[in-house]
Amino acid sequence: MKTKIALITGGYTAESEVSFKSSAFVYTQLDKSLYEVYEIAIMPEQWYYVNDAGIKFEINKQDFSLMMDGHVVKFDIAFIVLHGSPGEDGRLQGYFDMIGLPYTSCDALTSALTMNKGYTKAVLAGISDLYLADxxxxxxxxxxxxxxxxxxxxxxxxxxxxxxxxxxxxxxxxxxxxxxxxxxxxxxxxxxxxxxxxxxxFIEGREFSRGIFKNSKGELVVLPASEVITTREFFDFEAKYIPGLTDEITPADITDEQNDRSERIIKDVYRKLNCRGMVRVDFFLQSETDKFYFIEINTTPGQTEQSFIPQQVRAHGMSETEFYTEILEGALLVAKTNG
The missing domain is CATH 3.30.1490.20 (ATP-grasp fold, A domain)
Incomplete structure (x- = not known):
């Protein structure tokens, strides 16, 4: 019997447009021989699923079930690909905790904390070789x-x-x-x-982004780094989403020592923030000092074909299908372990 996946998309902010692009890509890559996938939109006016015929069905918020064609669909796990609120700030995770539905992302506390950039920096202070801008x-x-x-x-x-x-x-x-x-x-x-x-x-230097995830065996895996080189003043919204404004080099051209150091730092960040699933850490390598400066952590990173994580997954030698299976099976293992 296939595992029923609620692929969560949409959102209450301007990032919903990106969420729909992410979920559309993830949907094409999920292993349909293992998973029965329902793309669920979480929008301010309604939470809903649209079937292949274009018919919209509303989610029952009492238990996040779906009444469709005379039967009730209950999900085994939620795959959260919703950027911004409420999928990245802990609100949706708290709701899923209350109704007992496992999910792929960080828990409610970590999601809420990491959405607050200032508080995140306070928690990360003291990690060896990680520097924080004043x-x-x-x-x-x-x-x-x-x-x-x-x-x-x-x-x-x-x-x-x-x-x-x-x-x-x-x-x-x-x-x-x-x-x-x-x-x-x-x-x-x-x-x-x-x-x-x-x-x-402002920290003058090269900008990088690097993903990390916990696989189905419970092991931390750091993905190859991506370097961001943009024609813009900085890596702003336009640079991120308008083609041609930014070069993203994956894997990045860094030394073995820089690679090992950033991998160790990112594992420490993941552990100290009590992360789960996949996250992405952005950082600067300061030009004059070769020090790594933390920019931010993204607990629901973009998942379009051009996004950093899929780029890094491919550079790591995995297919996106294999990667998403690892994320889902890892989350299901955590849910089983925690009872």
Whole structure:
């Protein structure tokens, strides 16, 4: 009997467009001989499934079941490919915990924590060979004094970003103090990001992204690194999603020592944040010092054919089908172990 998979997509933020692209790709790669897959859209107005005939069926939120064609479909596991809220900030994970449905991503606490960039940096402080850019975390109550706080504590240039949010939405690189107020307002006003702003000193160097996952044997596997080279000022939303603006080199051209060091650091990050499933860690390699600086962690990384994780999976010598099977079977093993 096939395992019933709820492939979770959509979302309540502007990242829903990316989620639908990710889930469409994942759907084509899942092993249909093992899994019966239902693509479930989680949208503000409705949670639903659309069958091959284009008929929409609403999810019963009491138990996340699906009444369809006179019978009830109950799922064995949720494969979360929903970027942003509520699939990346712990809300959906908390709901699944309450109804007892296993899922592929980090748990509710880790998801909520890692969605908060400032809090994540605080937890990661102390990891050997991992460096953190000087920063200021601004709350809603700091809005009137935000610009002065930043100027008092940090040196130009700055990265100004929503403290919660993804896809570089609401982010600005500030090279002149005269542009700071506008950048802070943009970050504060980004939708669904919690009225918190993180301002960091800019780190000059090469930018990398590297995935890590726990396989079906419970082993941590770090994927090959990808280097990001963009014609934009930084790796912003347009650079991420408009073809031709960015070169992504996988595997990255790094030394054996840099590869081993980043692999060890990323495993430490995964353990310290109590991650599950697959995550992606972004970091800078500072030009002058060769130090690795943490940028952020993504607990629901993009899964289009061009996204970093699928690129790295292929560079690792796996097919996406094999990789997603490992993710699902690993999550099912955790669920069985935890009872």
């Amino acid at each position: 920063s200021v975390l601004l709350f809603a109550s700091d809005r009137d004094s935000a610009s002065q706080q930043v100027q008092d504590r940090l040196s130009l240039p700055f990265f100004v970003k929503p403290n919660a949010g993804g896809s570089s939405i609401g982010m600005t690189k500030v090279k002149a103090v005269s542009d700071l107020d506008e950048a802070i307002a943009k970050a504060y006003d980004a939708a669904h990001t919690g009225q918190q702003v993180l301002v960091e000193e």
